[in-house]
Amino acid sequence: MRRQLRFLVLCPHEILTRSLGSGTGHTSPASDEAALRVHWVRACVTVEAVWRCVDSAADAYGELARLRPLAARNRFLVLAEPMRYRTDFTSPWVPGRASVSRGTGDPTKHVFGTNTRQLLADRARAARRDWYAYLSAYQSHPLLAQAEFRRIEDELRELCTARGYCTGPLVLSPLSLDKDARPDGEDEDVAWEVLQNHLLPRFRFLEAAPLTARTTARRCYVYSVSVLACGCVLGAVVAALFFGSYQFAAIPAALCYASIGFGTAVFGRAWAALWLLRLPAAATLGMVPLIAFPDWWQRIRFDWQIGPMELAPLLLLGVSYGYLVIEARNHDVGRWRAFGRAAAVTAVGALHAFLVALLGLTVIAPVFGEKTSNTTIASLWTASDNAPVAALVTAAALCLAIGVFSQILWDERPITAPLAHTHWRGKH
Helix, strand or coil, X not given: CHHHHHHHHHCCHHHHHHHHHHCCCCCCHHHHHHHHHHHHHHHHHHHHHHHHHHHCCCCCCCHHHHHHHHHHHHHHHHHHCHHHHCCCCCCCCCCCHHHHHCCCCCXXXXXXXXXXXXXXXHXXXXXXXXXXXXXXXXXXXXXXXXXXXXXXXXXXXXXXXXXXXXXXXXXXXXXXXXXXXXXCHXXXXXXXXXXXXHHCXXXXXXXXXXXXXXXXXXXXXXXXXXXXXXXXXXXXHHHHHCCCCHHHHHHHHHHXXXXXXXXXXHHCHHXXXXXXXXXXXXXXXXXXXXXXXXXXXXXXXXXXXXXXXXXXXXXXXXXXXXXXXXXXXXXXXXXXHHHHHHHHHHHHHHHHHHHHHHHHHHXXXXXXXXXXXXXXXXXXXXXXXXXXXXXXXXXXXXXXXXXHHHHHHCCCCCCCCCCCCCCCCCCC
């Protein structure tokens, strides 16, 4: 018995191989779709039986206990497979008019008996929860701990999305596959947990946008607001660095954060996670010394030589990037991918720091800053040399460094963690 269970868990492809060898009774080419569904139903019954045997075993630390994570994985992948193709009428899983005329309707209707579509959905959801629990503690399981980080990320993608992040959350609904079904609370909760606990700590924040979109129309709204916010960032950078319109550049900078706030209010927490809002919140602390020391901006000039003025922002940028590379590696990101993902987070943080410095120096500092030699920082923006750009770049680098290194005060939360301080989840 144990030998058979071990074989079925470690070699799940043999389930399909043996089903193909036994035949289905369908011989015509037009019956390939029906044969596929018969093989899938057999696989569902098999993985469910294997899971019950492995899950009910008395040995908590024996061989069967080590096999439970893989049994949970096989169970989830098999039960959820047709639901990944909901309303995709090119798929053999979705019943169309031709399928109805041939007498092959929804394959999820009679898996565990007559009219057991609800039972299948419930078991698929339970299987997803079981497999997610093992993935969330994969370092504690010998078989999962041996997997490469890319394999773990692939399993997380299959867990929370239909067929990749661009397709949105995986919907495990009891509705027929030819009917559209929106993600319910459980579907969205699983996607959020994967995003918060696995993707964001590994610096995969760009996946937050597609996980927010429930439908195609909503996806268009999400991307529209995202493009608006990015356009405001680009407008602020171009106006400040290339046209010297510093006070005017503060307007698109403010509109950027206004659009982010609007998108958060409309689309919710997953969309807000895309913007790494802890970085600008922490970068704001960098404005405190910049306003407290009133004459620093009078000494900032770029002579385009290797000197302290030019090296200071480069050093601050470099140490911030190095800190993020170390954090990515400590979160089990691959050797070379850590450099790329840390660079992406550094770029987002640098843009946030630039906008914070721009707003702080053009709007806040003239109000709260002290006068020195009968002049204020407002006179900086009328200078004809590169003093405004030098002051802005140096201030942005300081804000970035302070924003990154203040992560050590966040109660062991990653720098990409959502801007939230409490939750209402039970302790598992």
